[in-house]
Amino acid sequence: MQGWIVPPPKEPTKSRAEFTKERHKKVEWLIRRGYLRSERIKEAMLRVPREDFIPHMYKDYAYREVPLPIPGQEATISCPHSYPLFYEPLGLDKDHKFLEVGLGSGYGTALAREIVGPDGLVVSIEIDPLTFEFAKSNLEKAGYNDIVLIKEDGALGYREMSPYCRIAITAACNKIPPPLIEQLRIGGRLIGPVKKYRTQHLVLLAKNDDGIIKEVVCEVLYVSLRGRYEDKQD
DSSP states (O other): OTTOOOOOOOOOOOOHHHHHHHHHHHHHHHHHTTSOOOHHHHHHHHHSOGGGGSOGGGGGGTTSSSOEEOSSTTOEEOOTTHHHHHHHHHTOOTTOEEEEEOOTTSHHHHHHHHHHOTTSEEEEEOSOHHHHHHHHHHHHHTTOOSOEEEOSOGGGOOGGGOOEEEEEEOSBBSSOOHHHHHTEEEEEEEEEEEEETTEEEEEEEEEETTEEEEEEEEEEOOOBOOSTTTTOOO
């Protein structure tokens, strides 16, 4: 993983109580650093055990600020700060219909489900079959049985349940895939990493009656989007 030093795999030794303590410390750290402001996102991060979404031999590193490998082609679970980094500017909130492109470990999906609440909806799409099965298993074990999981090319979205209030793309693309913009409702927001020369910018789009407003949030580093739009250039 370019730009990150991944710790070596090892048998986990930490207890559930130790993980809970680390989770609370991580949330406090995220608040101090300004990543975490929303009460709903904070509550979700306290409620969802991140360690349950990480492969066995990396479990002890659950709350380190480093992406960790998961099954699939170049697949990772992102650093803990990456989730509020996306969800805060996205304004993910109660009752939203949310589309996630890139299921990953299922951790971000579980967070989103907690944030949108019982009257919201989470749809997540994953192109890699190994990653899909890993995340699906994690979510089922954690009791998340009402998330719509789709094993397809996420860049094409999922029209059957569109339009969406919020969309998050968790892999870097050369441009935001047009089908995703089309499936975003008027008044909705979309966030995702966009490649620019040798860097990546986390870009926030807001869709209104007059068109699209774009804002750059910060520089990021993510694996590349796969599928129909992976080789498209600006």
